[in-house]
Amino acid sequence: xxxxxxxxxxxxxLGREYDLKKSQVGENPVFYKAQHLTTHGVILGMTGSxxxxxxxxxxEEVLLQGLPVLILDxxxxxxxxxxxxPDLRPEDFGPWVDVEGAQRKGVSVEEYAAQEAAKWQxxxxxxxxxxxxxxxxxxxxxxTIFTPGSEAGQPVNVLHFFEAPExxxxxxxxxxxxxxxxxxxxxLGLVGVEADPxxxxxxxxxxxIVEHVWRAGExxxxxxxxxxxxxxxxxxxxxxxxxxxxxxxxxxxxARTLNNLVAAPGFESWQEGMPLDVKTLLFAEDxxxxxxxxxMAHLDDAQRLFFITLFLEAVRDWVRQQSGTxxxxxxxxxxxxxxxxxxxxxxxxxxxxxxxxxxxxxxAGLGVVLATQNPGDLDYKGLTNAGTWAVGSLRAERDKERVxxxxxxxxxxxxxxxxxxxxxxxLGALKPRVFLLHDIREGAPVFFHTRxxxxxxxxxLTRKQVRELAGPAAEAATSPSEARTPAASKQxxxxxxxxxxxxxxxxxxLSPTPPTLPPEILQAFLPPTTTFEWALRAYEEQTKQAAxxxxxxxxxxxxxxxxxxxxxxxxxxxxxxxxxxxxxIQVSGSSVGVxxxxxxxxxxxxxxxxxxxxxxxxEPLPAELARSRDLAQLAKDFADYLYxxxxxxxxxxxxxxxxxxxxENRRDFRVRCGEEAERQRDAELKKARAAMDKKIDAVxxxxxxxxxxLKADEAELAARKRDEVLGIGESAFNLLSxxxxxxxxxxxxxxxxxxxxxxxxxEESLEAxxxxxxxxxxxxxxxxxxxxxxxxxxxxxxxxxxxxELKPRRTDVTVSFCGLAWVPVWRVVLEDGRQVDLPARE
Numbered sequence: 001x002x003x004x005x006x007x008x009x010x011x012x013x014l015g016r017e018y019d020l021k022k023s024q025v026g027e028n029p030v031f032y033k034a035q036h037l038t039t040h041g042v043i044l045g046m047t048g049s050x051x052x053x054x055x056x057x058x059x060e061e062v063l064l065q066g067l068p069v070l071i072l073d074x075x076x077x078x079x080x081x082x083x084x085x086p087d088l089r090p091e092d093f094g095p096w097v098d099v100e101g102a103q104r105k106g107v108s109v110e111e112y113a114a115q116e117a118a119k120w121q122x123x124x125x126x127x128x129x130x131x132x133x134x135x136x137x138x139x140x141x142x143x144t145i146f147t148p149g150s151e152a153g154q155p156v157n158v159l160h161f162f163e164a165p166e167x168x169x170x171x172x173x174x175x176x177x178x179x180x181x182x183x184x185x186x187x188l189g190l191v192g193v194e195a196d197p198x199x200x201x202x203x204x205x206x207x208x209i210v211e212h213v214w215r216a217g218e219x220x221x222x223x224x225x226x227x228x229x230x231x232x233x234x235x236x237x238x239x240x241x242x243x244x245x246x247x248x249x250x251x252x253x254x255a256r257t258l259n260n261l262v263a264a265p266g267f268e269s270w271q272e273g274m275p276l277d278v279k280t281l282l283f284a285e286d287x288x289x290x291x292x293x294x295x296m297a298h299l300d301d302a303q304r305l306f307f308i309t310l311f312l313e314a315v316r317d318w319v320r321q322q323s324g325t326x327x328x329x330x331x332x333x334x335x336x337x338x339x340x341x342x343x344x345x346x347x348x349x350x351x352x353x354x355x356x357x358x359x360x361x362x363x364a365g366l367g368v369v370l371a372t373q374n375p376g377d378l379d380y381k382g383l384t385n386a387g388t389w390a391v392g393s394l395r396a397e398r399d400k401e402r403v404x405x406x407x408x409x410x411x412x413x414x415x416x417x418x419x420x421x422x423x424x425x426x427l428g429a430l431k432p433r434v435f436l437l438h439d440i441r442e443g444a445p446v447f448f449h450t451r452x453x454x455x456x457x458x459x460x461l462t463r464k465q466v467r468e469l470a471g472p473a474a475e476a477a478t479s480p481s482e483a484r485t486p487a488a489s490k491q492x493x494x495x496x497x498x499x500x501x502x503x504x505x506x507x508x509x510l511s512p513t514p515p516t517l518p519p520e521i522l523q524a525f526l527p528p529t530t531t532f533e534w535a536l537r538a539y540e541e542q543t544k545q546a547a548x549x550x551x552x553x554x555x556x557x558x559x560x561x562x563x564x565x566x567x568x569x570x571x572x573x574x575x576x577x578x579x580x581x582x583x584x585i586q587v588s589g590s591s592v593g594v595x596x597x598x599x600x601x602x603x604x605x606x607x608x609x610x611x612x613x614x615x616x617x618x619e620p621l622p623a624e625l626a627r628s629r630d631l632a633q634l635a636k637d638f639a640d641y642l643y644x645x646x647x648x649x650x651x652x653x654x655x656x657x658x659x660x661x662x663x664e665n666r667r668d669f670r671v672r673c674g675e676e677a678e679r680q681r682d683a684e685l686k687k688a689r690a691a692m693d694k695k696i697d698a699v700x701x702x703x704x705x706x707x708x709x710l711k712a713d714e715a716e717l718a719a720r721k722r723d724e725v726l727g728i729g730e731s732a733f734n735l736l737s738x739x740x741x742x743x744x745x746x747x748x749x750x751x752x753x754x755x756x757x758x759x760x761x762x763e764e765s766l767e768a769x770x771x772x773x774x775x776x777x778x779x780x781x782x783x784x785x786x787x788x789x790x791x792x793x794x795x796x797x798x799x800x801x802x803x804x805e806l807k808p809r810r811t812d813v814t815v816s817f818c819g820l821a822w823v824p825v826w827r828v829v830l831e832d833g834r835q836v837d838l839p840a841r842e
Contacts, residue, residue, distance in 0.1 A: 008031065009065075010033060010034050010035060010065065011031040011032065011033055011034065012031065012032045012033075012034055012058065012061035012062065012065070013029060013030075013031055013061060013451060014030050014031070014032055014054070014057060014058065014061070014437075014448060014450060014451065015029070015030050015057075015127075015433075015448045015449050015450040015451040016028060016029050016030060016127075016448060016449055016451070017029075017030055017446060017447065017448050017449075018434050018447045018448050018449040019447075020426055020429075020447055023431070025449045030437065030446065030448040032061075032388070032437070032439065033439075033441075034061075034062060034065050034067065034328050035326070035327060035328055036387060036388060036439055036441050036442075037062075037328050037331055037367030037369065037388070038326070038327075038328050038361070038362045038365060038366070038367050039362060039367075039386070039387025039388065039440065039441070040358055040361070040362070040367060040368045040369065040370075040385060040386045040387055040388070041367070041368075041369045041370075041386055041387065041388035041389065041390065042369070042370050042371070042372075042378065042382075042383065042386045042388075042389055042390070043055055043058075043369065043370070043371040043372075043390045043392075044371075044372065044373070044374075044375055044389070044390070044391045044392065044394065044399075044403060045373065045391065045392025045393060045394070045435070046373055046374075046392070046393055046394060046395060046399075047373060048393075048432055049392030049393040049430070049432060049433075049435075050392055050432050050433035050434075050435070050450055051371055051373070051392055052077045052078070052335070052371075052457065053433065053450055053453050053457055054390060054392070054433075054435060054450050055077075055078065055333065055335060055369075055371050056078065056080060056081060056453045056455050056457065057450055057451060057453050058333075058369065059071065059078070059081060059291070059331075059333060060081070060137055060453070060454050060455065062331050063137060063140050063141045063289065063291055064133075064136065064137055064140055066140065066289055067289055067328060067329070067330060067331060068141070068281075068282040068283060068289035068290050068291070068292075068330045068331075069141075069289075069290075069291050069292070069330065069331045069332075069333055070278070070281060070282070070292050070294075070315065070330065070331070070332045070333070071291065071292065071293045071294060071333045071335070072294050072296070072308060072311065072332075072333070072334045072335060073293055073294060073295050073296060073297075073335050074296045074297065074304055074335065074336045075297055075335065075336050075460050076295055076296075076297035076460035076461045076462070076466070077335060077336075077459070077460050078293060078333070078335050079145055079293055079295050079461045079466060079469070080455045080456060080457050080458055080459075080461070081143060081291060081293065081455050082143050082145065082293075082455075082469050082470075083096055083455050083456035083457075083458055083469075084134050084137055084138055084454055084455050084456070085117075085120075085134065085456065086131040086132070086134040086135035086138065087131060088117055088120055088121050088124075088131060088134075089117060090110065090113045090114040090116075090117040091113070092117070093113040093114075093116045093117045093120070093456060094109060094110060094113040095468070096456060096458045096465070097109060097112050097113045097116050097458070098112075098458070098459065116456070120452070120456060123452035124452050124454065126452065127451040127452045129451065129452060129454060133454065134454045137454055140288070140289070141288055141289045141290060141291045142284040142286075142288050142289075142290050142291070143290075143291045143293070144290060144291070144292055144293065144470070145293045145295050145466055145469065145470040146273075146274070146292060146293065146294045146295065147294075147295050147296075147298065147463075147466060147470070148269075148270065148294065148296065148299070148303075148307045149266070149269050149270050149298070149299055149303055149307070150266075150269055150298050150463065151269055151272070152295075152298065152463045152464075152466045152467040152470065153295055153466050153467070153470035154273055154274060154470060155269055155272045155273030155274075156270075156273050156274060156275075156276055156294070156307075157270075157271050157272055157273050157274060157275045157276065158270055158271075158276050158306075158307060158310050158311075159221060159222055159270055159271040160271070160275045160276065161183060161276055161310050161313070161314065162183065162210070162220050162221055162222060162225065163219070163220060163221070164213065164214040164217060164218070164219075164220060165179070165214070165317070169214075169215055172320075175317075175320055176211075176214065177207075177211065178313075178316070178352075178353075178356075179313055179316075179317065180207050180210045180211050180214070181197050181203075181207060181352075182309055182310070182312070182313035182316075182349065182352070182353055183210065183310065183313065184197075184203050184206045184207045184210065185197065185203065185309060185349030185352075186305070186306045186307075186309035186310050186313075186349050187206070187222075187258070187306070188200075188202055188203060188206070188349075189302055189305045189306055189309065189348070189349050190261065190302050190303060190305070190306035191257045191258060191261055191302075192302060193254075193257075201245060201246045201250075202246075202254055204237065204245075205229070205232065205237065205245070205246050205251070206225070206229065208232070208234070208237060209225065209228050209229065209232055209233070210225070212232075212233050212234065213225075213228070213233075222258070222262055223262060223531070223533065223534045223537065225258075226255050226258045226259050226262070226534075227255075227534075227537075227538075229251055229254060229255045229258070230248075230251055230252055230255045232251075252842075256529070256842060259529055259530065259534075259842070260529060262531060262534070263528065263529050263530065263531055265614075276310060276311060276314045277314070278314050278315050278317070278318035279318065282330055294307070294311065295461070295466055296308075297460060297461070297462075297463070298463050301339070304340075305340070305348060305349060305350060308340060308350050309349040309350050309353065312350060312353035312354055312357065313353050315332060315353075315357060315366070316353050316356055316357060316360075318364075319357060319360055319361055319364040319366055320360075320364075322364035322365065322366075323364075324363050324364070325363075325364070325365040326365075327365055328365055328367055329364065329365030329366060330365070330366055330367070331366075331367045331368075331369065332357065332361075332366060332367065332368045332369070333369045333371070334354075334368070334369070334370050334371065335371045336371065336372060336373075337370045337371065337372045337377060337378065338372050338373070338374070338377040339377070340354065341354050341355075341370065341377070341378055341379050341382055342377065342378075342379065343376070343378070343379050343380055344379065344380075351379065354368075354382075355379070355381065355382060358382055358385050358386075359385065370382070370386075374396070374399050375394075375399050375402040375403045375406065376398065376399065376402055380406070383402075383406035384406055386406075387439065387440045387441065388437075388438065388439050388440070389403075389406075389407060389436070389437070389438040389445075390435045390436070390437050391403055391407075391427060391435060391436040391438075392430055392432075392433075392434070392435050392436075393427070393428075393429075393430040393431070393432070393434075394427050394428065394430075395428060400424060400427045400428060403427065404420055404423060404424060404427075407423070407438060407445075408420065423436065423445070426447070430447075433449055433450045434447060434448070434449050434450075435447070435448060435449075435450065506617060507553065507617070509619070509620065510553070510555060510617040510618060510619060511617065511618045511620075512615075512617060512618075513618065514556070514612060514618045514822060515618070515620075515621050515626075517621075517626060517820075518628065520628045521625075521626060521628055521631065521819065521820060522631065522817060522818065522819025522820065523819055523820040523821070523822070524561065524608035524609065524610065524817070524819070524820070524821050524822070525556070525608070525609045525610070525611065525612050525821075525822045526603065526607055526608070526609070526821055526822065526823050526824060526841060527607070527609055527614075527824070527841075528554065528614075528824040528840035528841060529840070529841050529842055530826075530839060530840050530841060530842060532552060532554075532826050532838075532840075535826050535838035535839060535840060536549070536826075536828070536838060538838070538839075539836070539838050547828075547830060548830060548831040549828050549829065549830055549831065550829045550830065550831055551828070551829040552826055552827065552828045552829070553616075553617050553826075553827045554614075554615070554616040554617070554824055554825075554826060554827075554840060555616065555617045555618070555619060555824070555825055555826075555827040555837070556612070556616050556617070556618050556619065556822035556823065556824055556825075557586075557619045557822070557823050557824075557825055557837075558587075558618075558619060558620075558621050558622060558625055558820055558821075558822060558823075559584050559585060559586055559587075559820075559821050559822075559823050560583070560584070560585045560586075560587050560594065560599075560624075560625060560634065560818075560819075560820070560821070561582075561583070561584050561601075561603065561817060561818070561819065561820070561821030562581075562582070562583045562585075562596075562634070562635070562638045562815065562817065562818045563580075563581075563582055563603065563605065563815070563816045563817040563818075564580075564581050564582075564638055564639065564642050564813070564814060564815045564816065564818075565578050565579065565580050565581065565642075565813075565814050565816070566578070566579045566581070566642045566643070566646035566808040566812060566813050566814075567579075567808060567812035567813075567814075568646070568647070568648050568662075568806050568807070568808050568812070569808075569809075569812060570806050573650065573652075573659045573804070573806070574659060575648070575650060575659075575662060575806055577648055577662040579646050579648065581642060581646060582600065582601045582602065582603050583596055583598075583599040583600065583601065583638070584599050584601035584603065584821065584823065585598065585599035586599075587622045587624050587625055588622075593637065594634060594637065594638075596637070596638060596641040596645075597645075602842070603821075605816065605817070608817070608821075612822070616824065617827075618822065621820070625819070625820045626820075631818060631819050631820075634818055635815050635818035638815055638818055639813050639814075639815050642808070642813045642815075643807075643808060643810055643813045646807070646808055646813070647805050647806060647807045647808075648662050648663075648805070648806050649803050649804070649805050649806075650662065650803070650804045650805075650806060651664065651666060651669040651801055651802070651803060651804070652801070652802045652803070652804045653669075653673050653676075653797070653798075653800055653801055653802070654800060654802065655797035655800045656673055656676050656677060656680065656797060656800075658672065658673060658676050659804070660672075666801065669801065670798070670801065673798055673801065674798055677794045677795075677797060677798045678794075680794065681790060681791060681794035684790050684794075685787060685790055685791075688783075688786055688787070688790060689783070689787075692779065692782070692783045692786070695779055696776060696779050696780075699772055699775045699776055699779065700776070702772055703769060703772040703773070703776075706765055706768045706769050706772060707765075707769060709761075709765050709768075710762065710765035710766065710769065713758060713761040713762040713764075713765050714762050716758040716761065717755065717758035717759050717761070717762050719758075720751065720754050720755035720757075720758045721755055723751050723754075723755075823841065824840035824841060825837040825838060825839060825840050826838040826839075826840050
């Protein structure tokens with residue numbers, strides 16, 4: 001048996017060195033400096049590698065150092081930290097051993113518990129861990145299992161996170177906007193909306209609303225946010241009008257989705273218990289550090305993402321408030337981080353705050369340790385920011401490659417070198433509980449075998465086990481003022497809300513069950529989607545006064561529900577539209593027919609339930625809704641109403657032969673008409689211009705011919721003038737020399753005549769060119785007038801907008817439901833004795 005081992009101050013006892021060549025555990029203990037956790041760490045290892053055991057051992061050692069830990073436990077493995085038994089008696093192990101394991105071994109549960117106790121006694125003794133050290137661990141910290149969204153353990157009030165923090169916006173604007181973004185991302189993720197903070201209108205609008213309310217210092221909770229989503233306190237988002245950015249119909253659909261979340265059974269658990277305040281989660285009232293374990297095995301993926309995002313944002317708030325330090329103040333341990341910190345390009349709402357904690361936590365004294373099976377589960381930047389690596393057995397080559405790449409990056413950051421080939425061979429052959437430990441502050445990596453865990457590793461705990469285990473701890477961890485306190489009680493406006501009436505005190509005229517009806521009577525139940533608190537708040541806003549209530553009941557009132565549709569088809573005009581019509585009408589009980597023009601409602605087939613949804617009281621049923629022949633006649637009347645009254649009006653421009661779309665308003669249709677008129681106008685202008693260009697080309701061609709002739713005539717004229725001058729000189733010479741004068745004069749006369757003719761040709765060409773230029777100018781003026789006429793004509797046609805009404809054929813009218821519908825209302829008796837019905841549905 002080994003001598004008793006205990007950690008030195010500031011050092012964590014993880015195990016002993018392991019000789020890979022001899023495949024045996026050495027004698028040298030492996031101590032890890034707690035301070036080095038401020039550079040963060042990762043624990044990697046496939047199933048069966050001992051990864052969970054190493055994580056538990058690390059947490060045990062940190063707690064023994066008097067340091068608090070925050071633990072995210074998605075699968076329920078780390079809750080084993082509460083299974084510590086200093087006396088190591090079989091009866092301590094009995095409630096937690098695997099019953100199926102006992103059956104497989106063919107022994108009783110008691111015998112199996114004794115075997116497990118003996119195994120733990122020997123394992124701890126071999127590693128020098130005593131029962132006193134286990135007792136010391138139990139005394140060192142207050143262990144609390146928190147169960148968000150459930151009362152199995154200590155519930156967590158996460159919805160208080162919507163309340164405005166007491167921070168100055170001018171000083172902390174960036175931090176507050178990061179918190180707003182985290183809250184909105186978490187909320188949208190919870191209802192299945194994948195939202196990019198920079199692109200998604202849902203995210204942008206909700207963030208704007210939260211920031212607006214926080215800046216005003218007003219109260220904000222989820223019902224208020226849903227209300228403001230339908231009627232935001234501003235009319236513009238960026239440069240866009242609110243309706244253009246996020247139409248009212250889309251806002252209502254999102255509000256309805258969020259409201260269904262609030263109205264869902266069990267949602268109140270999210271607003272009960274201890275607030276998500278990290279300072280309180282780190283230290284108990286008696287000053288001891290806390291091991292705050294957030295058990296989430298009972299949550300679905302969306303709920304885990306929602307809670308973890310808000311939790312990380314809360315830790316981020318705490319980090320911002322801390323002064324700088326080089327010491328470890330607290331440890332955040334995130335087990336099974338798969339899906340919450342993935343590589344690029346995936347970006348869940350948990351990734352941004354977790355990356356921020358890794359980058360900023362060191363200076364605040366916060367260490368972050370991430371544990372997962374595959375290195376591919378982690379963002380590469382997160383891997384290379386880890387100063388400590390504990391790597392167990394990895395079989396897949398891609399996993400080993402990623403680890404080696406990350407290790408090389410981390411080692412290079414530290415300015416050291418690494419033997420990649422040796423590590424590659426070792427990682428694929430490691431035995432269970434054997435890990436490669438690399439601390440960038442300690443030089444070369446070392447292989448070690450983990451010590452025996454002081455906590456009993458029973459495997460993932462069930463919710464029932466958590467309830468049994470966490471009961472006493474949860475009571476001890478919560479002060480009387482904090483325990484099971486609904487967030488609604490912390491609102492600034494105090495409203496007197498009566499509890500539901502007990503079943504034995506059913507008011508006169510109501511029944512606790514719906515009446516029994518013949519099977520041929522169509523009936524449906526509309527589930528409530530509005531909480532009593534929200535309905536009462538809406539009533540107070542409407543009446544402008546506080547409402548004090550004595551009694552309240554959820555009452556189902558009978559109504560005539562008719563669901564129908566009319567198909568409006570006109571292939572010539574390109575219309576194929578279905579108009580859905582819903583009527584929810586209170587039947588008076590008289591023989592007077594139903595006014596189908598009233599009672600417009602928003603109900604779909606998906607809203608109809610065949611059975612009552614939960615408990616409630618029921619009003620008496622009018623006779624007309626209980627007789628099949630009356631309902632059949634009402635269905636026929638409703639079909640007639642649809643045939644004669646269902647129609648759509650379509651805009652039409654006969655000049656353009658253009659029809660509008662169903663629902664298109666006159667302004668939008670006129671815009672389309674303008675575009676079409678412009679297209680046809682441009683086509684006509686182009687055609688007319690082509691014809692005009694043809695005329696202009698003919699004139700220009702003739703002008704070019706005349707200009708050529710002018711050049712020729714001018715050249716001829718110049719030549720004739722030269723000949724004429726020479727002829728005059730020749731005649732003068734002949735006279736002086738005594739030659740025959742008559743011959744010279746005759747020749748000079750002929751030349752003069754030819755010169756006159758050449759001059760006449762030039763003048764004729766000039767006149768022709770001038771005439772052609774006038775024709776060109778006239779054609780250009782003609783084109784201007786013609787183009788103006790065309791434009792005016794098309795401008796007039798733009799205004800020729802008519803309306804065309806399209807009605808359905810008899811065969812295109814259908815009635816899918818016409819019968820009894822039970823509609824929920826909150827029936828409230830006020831303090832002054834008045835009775836009011838508040839809508840329990842939107």
